[in-house]
Amino acid sequence: MTEQELLKALQKGDTAALEELIRRYTAYVSSIIRRILGGRTEDCEELTSEVFLVAWNSRGKLQEGKIKGFLGSVARNKAFVRLRGLHEDLPLEEGVIFIEERSVEEAAEHTDAAILLEKALSQLEKPHRELFVRHYYYGQTVKEAAEEMQINLSTAKAWLCRGREKLKDILEKEGYTE
Amino acid sequence: MKEINISRLMDNYTDNEFNLEGEAGADTEKVLKTVMEQVKPAKKTKVKPLSKVMIAAAAAAALAMTGTVVAKAQFPKHTITSATGTVFEYEQHGGAYGYELNVKNEDYSDLLTLEDGRLYFSIENTRIDITDLIDRQTPYIYSYVNEDTGYENYVIAGGTADQYAVVDMVYLEGAGWTGAGEMGGENGAYNGINGRINVTVEELENNGGNLSIVFTRDPGAPYHEHLNAWQEGAPCPTLQPYKEIPEQWRDECEDAWLLEALFRLDILDPELIF
Structure with a gap:
């Protein structure tokens, strides 16, 4: 099944397509969560399942060529939310930057x-x-x-x-x- | 000086370029079991793609004015409520017309709203900023299973902050797909009143089907003014056969996002439109 076929089937509400999605991307999704959460296997399985439920409930907005990126983004963010909930964080290289504050009036149009x-x-x-x-x-x-x-x-x-x-x-x- | 946590800032990012792989952290079968237990399948499958679809702009205008669409099948009276609260009532009409459709309780004022230049889609306790997910060619599709029919139905949004729109599409057993919606933004309204949208995709046993998409900026305008409204800008599928429109113009049509959604959802087959 090509990604285009998978996407169409998902958007039709075909649960067989969801199974295919899970089989295809569980390794990828869980590897992202594992890297962030470390050895918490139970958390990893729970969050991986949640990622696919999010994908199923958001299937209308999935786009061809971007399914993997979408799953990765949800996985990454869920893992970080869980980690921060435990008052932990990853030791990142210079994890913060300091920027000059500007007034709202000075801000450019696109600050997203x-x-x-x-x-x-x-x-x-x-x-x-x-x-x-x-x-x-x-x-x-x-x-x-x-x-x-x-x-x-x-x-x-x-x-x-x-x-x-x-x-x-x-x-x-x-x-x-x- | 303001402190920015890079990791938190990256929550707003999506990587579609590197897709970093690593050692798996979960068992596929366990994940499969957990997820499938929580997913409710659609009760029925959706209508098969139409064998033939044609553009019928003039007919669509008449239908938009009367709120009536026609089909050949026989069926009793139905009342179907969509996720937006809109009520679609249809019943056997007899004579040359197969059924009569009445759309009630249409209120799309809170469904797609423009706030500080951003477009927010709100439905069933969900609110999402879809500004960057849609444009003139790209739809945002919300799917749900209609409790009255068991069919998967859709609420589709598209456009830009200048002219955005939302269409509530439901499948009517024996008749086909029908949609009602609203158009807003500076170019989607007339005298401050949001424009209206009517969509019908009829199933006709002998002819295959009809597609009509009507964008009406002025709901009170007489018939010819509706036509004038459609003709602003580039020619659109509502006015001429889709295949005859040069490709570079198709994307300029105000309903290109809606057609894209209908194609993507297999409600229409682009190859079969003539």
Whole structure:
């Protein structure tokens, strides 16, 4: 079944398509949750199931070519919400940035976080962007990410620094307000 | 200076580029069992795609004015309520007309709202910002199983902040799909009153079926003014055979998002429209 066929069947409410979705993407979804939550196997299964229920209830807005990304996004966010609920967080490299505050009047028209993130990340070279996403989105440690990308640790840290600077620059320029 | 937590900021991001894989953390069979126990299947399958569909703009205008659509099948009176609260009543009419449809309790004022330039879709205790999920070509589709019929029905939204619209599509057993909706935004209203939308996809045993989509900016306008309203901008499927419209114009039509939804949901087959 192609992704297009799977999507059509899901949007028709075909539960066989949901089964196919689960079989196809459980490994992917649960690997994201596992990476963020560590060894909490029960939590991992529970959240993985919740991700597919969200996908089923949101099947009308799934888009071809973006199913995996959607599942990944829901998985990642559910795992982080669970982690933060336990008052824990992942040890991220320089996990915060500080930006100049601007008044609402000064803020540019588009201060939507998703748009600004897209804008900032699209201005990074692909390897830099990949590293940034691996670390800050998927929660992979800098060391693991550097090893998998076959770069040395100091290079990885320099690339992440560049990514944070770009993000700070865009957020300030566009007057990001939470 | 304001402190921004990058991890929390990334909650707003979706990665469609790298899709990082890793060691699985859950057993597929266990997840399958848990999920399938909680999912209620649709009671019936949806109507099969029409064998033939044709554009009938003039007929659609007449139907929009009278609230009446025709079909050949025989069936008793039905009252169907959609997830938006709109009531679709249809009953056997006799003579040349197969049934009469009355749409009641239409109130779409809270369904799709424009707030500070963002479009919010609210239904059944759910509120979602769909501004970035829709445009002139891309629909947002809300699916639910209609408790009165057991069929999966849809509420479809599309457009932009200047001209947005929502259509409440229900499947009427023996008749086909029908939809009612509202159009808002600066270009979707007339004298401050939101425009109306009527959609019918009829099943006719001998002819295959009819599609009519009517966008009406001025509900009180006489027939010819409805036509004028449709003709603003590029030619649209409501006025001429879909296949004859140059591809670059199809996407410019004000109902392109709605057609896309109907194609995607197999309510219409784009190859069969002539």
